[in-house]
Amino acid sequence: MIEALDVVVVGGGQAGLAAGYHLRRRGLEFTVFDARPAPGGAWQDTWDSLHLFSPAAYSSLPGRLMPAQPGHTYPDAGHVVDYLADYEKRYDLPVRHGVDVHAVDRDGDRLRVETDCGSWRARAVISATGTWSRPFLPTVRGQEVFAGRQVHTTGYRSPSDFAGQRVVVVGGGNSGAQIAADLALAGVELTWVTQRPPRFLADDIDGRDLFDVATARHRALLEGRGDTGGVASLGDIVAVPPVRAARDAGLIPAKPMFTRLTEDGVQWADGSQSRVEAIIWCTGFRPALTHLAPLRLRGRRGHIATDGTRVLQEPRLHLLGYGDWTGPASATLIGVGRPAREAVHQIAGLLRI
Known part of the structure; x- marks a missing residue:
């Protein structure tokens, strides 16, 4: 039996939870599938000493300020995991952990979502899988002979x-x-x-400033003004x-x-x-989008064209949290809230809800 939903969210990290918050407020019927067995997204897998470079209040998802971590101006990764777990519980978000989504494809007037525990038909899909699961390794001469x-x-x-x-x-x-x-x-x-x-970057710059700079660049581009260069112009x-x-x-x-x-x-x-x-x-990541391969959305350079979060070739699909190309600072805790709200607003319009 194939179950039907208004929306399926693929990925239960910070982007998926932000989407869930706005979907819940809209009254849409949805499920979040997350491959990880426990809440917290990729923050569960970071190195021991990692801290945010923004204070807690500037590292929050929509609707719920991250509480300060005693003794720390910049919270550590464990504090972020606890916050995300609490966020998921506080808003009673329907996250199904330990479920791997391996394919999204068209199925008439719906999108079919294939998982390792069954199939779902959704009127819209939000892909929020991030990049952590797709580390990028450059090709370097001699890599195959290095014994270390x-x-x-x-x-x-x-x-x-x-x-x-x-x-x-x-x-x-x-x-x-x-x-x-x-x-x-x-x-x-x-x-x-x-x-x-x-x-x-200058020593007094932290995540608060970077979010403001990214937002200003986005606004300038929308208004047809020159590209300010955004965060990259600072360092x-x-x-x-x-x-x-x-x-x-x-x-x-x-x-x-x-x-x-x-x-x-x-x-x-x-x-x-x-x-x-x-x-x-420490050579970066690529978007984890292999589950979208059946839709054949990639262009000549492997890029999926979007207008904000909405995929141009498949307007029932939104990409959330993959970086500036799907919303300014959308790969950050504080930055993902706005594109999540816009994506859900567009989906509600598509579904006429």
């Missing part, structure tokens, strides 16, 4: 896992800087490499306290990217080599 350990950001937990090892951290974004700082402050022998010199790395401390102590000087891997290390542009036991690839 290689992990992505998703596999990093603590400096203690690398004690006594020589480690290279690759990546000039926030994750690369924070993990490099985490290792360096713990005394791990570290080399940090980046494609270009690191661009630190790539938020100087959170550990990063600032490691940088100011001279513990994380960045080197240009190595040219190849060897069996026991890396080779630099001048031909010299360094012995390395581990490489941590």
Whole structure:
């Protein structure tokens, strides 16, 4: 038997919960399918020392301020997990955990959602699967012969896992800087490499400022004014306290990217080599959208065209929380609320509710 719903939300992290909040307020019949066995989204899998770079009040989903974490200006990941679990319970959101959605396809006037526990027909679908489950690893010469350990950001937990090892951290974004700082402050022998010199934002900038800048850019583009450049115009790395401390102590000087891997290390542009036991690839993510493959929405460059969150080729489908291309700052806690509200508003209009 195939069950019917107004809306299916795929993904129960912060974006899926924000969508659920607005769907509940609209009175729509919906279910949220989440592959993870417990609430908290990808925040359950981050490294031990990770903290937000915004205060709790500026890291909230719609309708419920995140409470402050005692002793912390910037809450840690565990506090975020607790907040998301409480949010899900507080609004009685119908999240089914441990359910994997493997396909969404057209089925007449509905979209069919195939899961590992059955099929559903929905009048609209919101995909909110994020990016954490699709880590990106670049192709580097010699990668197949390197005998040491290689992990992505998703596999990093603590400096203690690398004690006594020589480690290279690759990546000039926030994750690369924070993990490099985490290792360096713990005394791990570290080399940090980046494609270009690191661009630190001013020390007094945090997530509050970044949200305002992203919003201003979005508004300017909507009004036909020039592109302000948004957050990228300010820099790539938020100087959170550990990063600032490691940088100011001279513990994380960045080197240009190595040219190849060897069996026991890396080779630099001048031909010299360094012995390395581990490489941590902080090289970003790709949107987790394989469940949408049956819809054949990708263009020539693999991109799905949207107007805000709404997919142009399939207006019954909305993409939420994948970054600025689906709403300004939509991959952040504070930023996802507005595009979630707009997506649900459009879906209610489509369904004439």
